[in-house]
Amino acid sequence: KPERICVFTFTNKAAGEIAERLAGELGPSVERVKRGTIHAFCAELLREFGEHVGLQLGFGIADESDQRTVLRRLKAPAKMHKSVLDAFARYRFRGEPMGHRYQTYYDGYKQIMSERNVADFDTLVLKTAELLRIATVAAEVRARWDVVLVDEFQDLNPIQYAVVRELAREHRHVFVVGDDEQSVYSWTGADPKVFNDFRSDFGIALGDVVHLRDNRRCPPAVLDPARRLIAMNESIFENREPQRTTHVSPFAVTALTFADDDSETAWIMEDLRRDHSAHDGTLGWGDVALLYRTHKIGRAIETAFLNAGIPCRLAQGRALADDKIVAYVLAALRVIANPHDEIQQELFYQTVLPDAVFDSARAWAEETGRSLVQQLEHMARTLPREHG
Template sequence: MDVSLLLDGLNDKQREAVAAPLGNHLVLAGAGSGKTRVLVHRIAWLMTVEQASPYSIMSVTFTNKAAAEMRGRINELMHGSSAGMWNGTFHGLCHRMLRAHYLDANLPEDFNILDSDDQMRLLRRLIKAQNLDEKQWPARQAAWYINAKKDEGLRPQHIDTFNDPVEQTWLRLYQAYQEACDRAGLVDFAELLLRAFELLKRSKHIREHYQARFKHILVDEFQDTNNIQFAWLRLMAGPDCNVMIVGDDDQSIYGWRGAKVENIQRFLNDFKGASAIFLEQNYRSTGNILKAANELIANNNERMGKNLWTDGAEGELISVYAAFNELDEARFVVGKIKEWQQTGGALQDTAMLYRSNAQSRVLEEALIQAGMPYRIYGGMRFFERQEIKDALAYLRLMANRHDDASFERVVNTPARGLGDRTLETIRMAARDRGATMWQASIALLEEQVLAGRSANALRRFIELINALEDDTRELPLYQQTDEVIRNSGLRVMYEQEKGEKARHVLRTWKNW
């Protein structure tokens, strides 16, 4: 490849980052400064100029969407010659590592990922099992506590409560939660990172394997990394590794979930000979917007310091309207859009941004009153929809009978006559025996503890799961899914419901 193709169209600082000598580098990239382009061209430079094998390169991003975009742009630039490179999120790469080394990580081969909803359901069960009042000990707060401790790399045995009764209660819940997850072969998102870190720290041969393979590591959005991600990176990067991080201390907004903007400075201190390159030319905003942003952000303490600029137009001045309340705000916004429309502007070129979904109602009412058509973007993600999670829970339970979260989700979905009292009996039996809910159910049936109707319903459920696994074992996944939806009763359940939601669910399953 002609090297000029990698540098043409870049500004001087972008070229400096792309063509930087091998070593450790921090690219402090302001908003709209073309950092993704720099990362893509840097990877291409490593393969073309430095003759690096794709197998020796790992690229880390923060979202699956960003990872897919980077993968596509690299393949386009390199004409598909990037096969073998690891590209993904911290969680995705740690998941890949744990699948490859599940025995060393003390996990079953078929371990399942616990999403946030399933985590809440499990925590509520554990809170009830410990005779705690969920109003005083909310499951969401328990999840925050557990995830925060894992982000700091702390297991229950590492935490000192200092005889604080509140801390002792949260710690007891953490311990019970970890035992339940280990027993059922479940891994939550925070656990992916912590267990992968522990795997590298504990297993010298695995650590040296990855250090020998990955000679070039690139990390995007470094200001959003937490302690366990930084520690994982340090173990992955061997003494001969060249690490380039891209971040912006002015865009650190995730401190509330454990992100440490100081990791940028730690990188300069902990990675030998690290140098800093500043990307300050902005390609996204007008001059007036950048001047206002620079003035505002200059008030932040402990900045590394940069000043965004553009060679584009100054643009319109920024206007601010201080509304009396949310109704006045909605009226003003819709009025400005109407003015724009009356002067020839198209509604499709107009967008309204708001901080939270709760604010949309007043804005929608104002739009309806003005007779102005609109469309809401966003909403629930595909795999967070109830009907999708129900189908996935059947598939997960077929693969792993010890998955208590999936068991609870579908044992009475569709309704099969298993009430709250029966489920509570199963939960208590599982807790008392130190077993999973599946194991406890079989034991209760064998011991004839349950009443006739409940026992028959539970027995039919167990037979259903066993039959689904036997009948679909040799089928490809999409056919397994279709069989589960049809034979579990999920399809009939929604066919019997009325309304647009039920019709939407059936269309979704048809196209899945």
């Protein structure tokens, strides 16, 4: 029965792709399959049972902008916000100790979140793991599904794995897909050693592990040097079978170093011009793709290209919440739902006010000891008179 299947994916997009594939086998009944990210699953479960683990009805969910606003309240420098949040995750999911300064931030962060009845994404998982340690609740939840499927298993941290394990503890029908060599989220607490825990907890012998050998993405020119690098890592599966690929590429992998970002950009532009000229117009500018690590890098390269007369277009997706109108509506709804939450008010003002006004108000608030909301109210009362 489709409704007895629970599927965890790493992203909502992946959940949709799995649904499309299942539709070929299940038809319209695929809509009855429980599927989504582990955070969405945890949030839904806590809406139902959250009071058992200290969450009040109607609790809010904090995104990263909300978290950063709390850190600003705690006087954490903006340039440290990412490292602080990463340290929180490693502490909560893997028990890695934090220094005194980070611990102070964490204690204040927990207090503010608790007072506001708000949970961040990590708390959703932690509270769900705590919830599933309550025998009566765990039994009721487990009884809803007969099969648990997990995609991108290597990206789970130990607490997320504990949630999966508890769901499948009785029926033991759990199937996971992952690659320990693609585990890249250790900074958020992910640990590829959950593969070993999974094998141990469910009695899976090494010989029963299915190795997917066919690489359908990379030619040997990419696969071979990648394998030489990965061979330096600690292996989770000692009997891993070598991958094979049928892709062919005439290009070798080349590693270059540059003195600075400007030198790198200059080399890229010159290389593009050489290729463009060498192909006598058969290689158009639109036939070339340039990959980069962050959008900040992409924006800098775009500016350099356009200044040099090289046509280009950033092919970056944008989240719905990044649309200014949608962001305004969401921020307003959060204030309506939580009219006494000053952090939601601050996020609303940050959304609707010009950056210069908001930044000035925040700086003055820190200098005077007022809250941002108090400072904005003060500015609204006094600035018109001060400026005649």
